[in-house]
Amino acid sequence: MRRGMRGALLSLSFMLSLAAAAGAAEPLRSGQPVFDRVIELVDANFYDAKAIERFKQAAQSQIADGQSPISATSPAGQVDAAITAILASLEVSHTGRFKRDMIDYFELADIFRFAIRSDIRRLFPPDGEVRYPGIGMVTAVEDGHRFVTDAYDGSSARRAGLLVGDEILSVDGMPYHEIGSFDGKVGRSIEIRLRRARNAEPLAVKVQVESLRPLPMFERAIEQSIALVEREGHAFGYVRMWTLSTRDGLDIVARALSSGALRNAEGLIVDLRGRWGGGAADAAELFVGDTPSFRLVPRRGETTLANFRWRRPVVAVIDEGTRSGLELFAYTLRQNAIPLVGRRTAGALLAGRAYVLPDDSLLELAVSDAIINDDLRLEGIGIEPDIAVESPLAYAAGRDPQREAAEREMLRLLVSASSGPVSPLKAPALTR
Incomplete structure (x- = not known):
């Protein structure tokens, strides 16, 4: 190759490198460390690349526009509002910031304890147990x-x-x-x-x-919710799945159904009006799985419940607290013709992860999409109940119309089963 041509190519390469460098987007910086770290984490980890440009525009407007742009000296309240605004621009679930004056902060810290393991002992001294x-x-x-x-x-x-x-x-x-x-x-x-x-x-x-301690508290709440209900000559069980994120929550339910307080129940109401989702994707197989129930029986010592499947009638209660893993749970029940009672689920099915920010607040961020059977997304959609029941909050005095409706539906199933084939409910389509 001639020297002149080589020089021309090197010059062209250098110019292209300069052009690329000039065209590369400079990271947005306000000088406020918490705000800037949120921008960095979203840019690097948020699951939907198409939303990043909208997010950056929202962040830029907080830095450069308005009468009080975010800067290193911005008061905490202004920073909080700005972070809330830019995260809202992503328009998805599993995304938000949580501070230590919120119950959600502690519950999420325990649920995401593995993701924040490098900070857990510092945040919750001396043993790293969230309290x-x-x-x-x-x-x-x-x-x-x-x-x-x-x-x-x-x-x-x-x-x-x-x-x-x-x-x-x-x-x-x-x-x-x-x-x-x-x-x-x-x-x-x-x-x-x-x-x-x-x-x-x-x-x-x-x-x-x-x-x-959030996760042990949720396990206790699941266990304490278990009840045997007697109505019109029938006895059926009730349990509330506050979350699927605990280690032993499903095992607690399985033991109650196999050998505990609910072993003689004719049916079960499973309440999916939870606080958080989480859990394994196959959690609903306790009620709809095809594998057999079996126990391990040693010569000495206690029998171990190795696998259990509930084969009797089930009714589920759902509402806007049915989200994430609990929403997938509800979807699986729906696909198996199990009646759903209550209100539409949250439409919040993504995979989230937690990050510790410079002020020790938590950022929950959606890092993966969730797609069912190749093409179905529940995010932003949710699942409609088979039996719609409102549950007004103000001055309810503990009354629970959704649970009451679920009990009526369970009685219908049990009475129908004793007199002939049960007429299945027609499930409404998933709609936006």
Whole structure:
């Protein structure tokens, strides 16, 4: 090759390299470390490449536009709002930021403990076990009032008689805060003032504050929810799957059905109105799998339940708390003609992962899509119930119309089974 041509090619290569470098997008930087780290993590790990440009535009607008652009000196409240806004631009589930003043922070930290294992002992000294002060109660604000949405089975909130639908007015005379109301009070009783009926006089309830470990608490809640219900000469079981993320949750249910409190139940209501999903994709096989039940029986010692399959009638309860792995669970039941009672599921089926941010808050980020049978996505769609039942929250006084409807449907199945073939419900199509 002639020297002139070689020089020309080298020059062209150099110019192309400069052009490529000039065209490469510079990373967005505000100087605010938490905000900038969120941008980095989304850019590197978010599952949908098509959404990244929209996300970057939202981030750029927070950095460069408006009267108060994000910078190194931005106050915490402004940073929080900006991060919430840019994550919302992704328009998917399994994506959000959680701080230590939120119950969700602790529950997700335990669920994602493997993903944040390098930080877990520092975040939760001395042993890396996730704990928070609380009473096992979750609330939500509706029309400017705060109501109990869940009181975990076996919790001090449940033992004290707190009910779903109670309006929370104060804790020890101060406004309610998810963590702050109980911080430093473990082992002590606090006073919750609440209103159980609209315009009624407030009630005062004493509740013991506990040090809660989320995953063991959920296992306890699953076990404590198990009940044998007797109606009109029939006996059927009930269990609430608060999450599939615990190690032994499904085993607890299997033992109750095979040899425990529900062994003689004629049917089972499985309540999938959970807090979190998680779990194995084949979790629903406990109720619909084809493999046989079997036990390992040694010469000495206890018999071990190696595999169990429930072959009697099942009715499931669903609502917007049925998400992620629980949503796949509900879909599997639907495909096997098991009636679903309640409201449409969350439409939140992606794979998420947690990251620790510079201020020790958690970023949950959707890192993988979830596709069923090659072409079906439940994200943003959800599953409609076979029997639609609303469940108003405010001042519900613990009444549960969805569970009541599930019990009626179970009775229908049991009565029909004793008198002839059961007429299956026609499942509605999945719709947006």
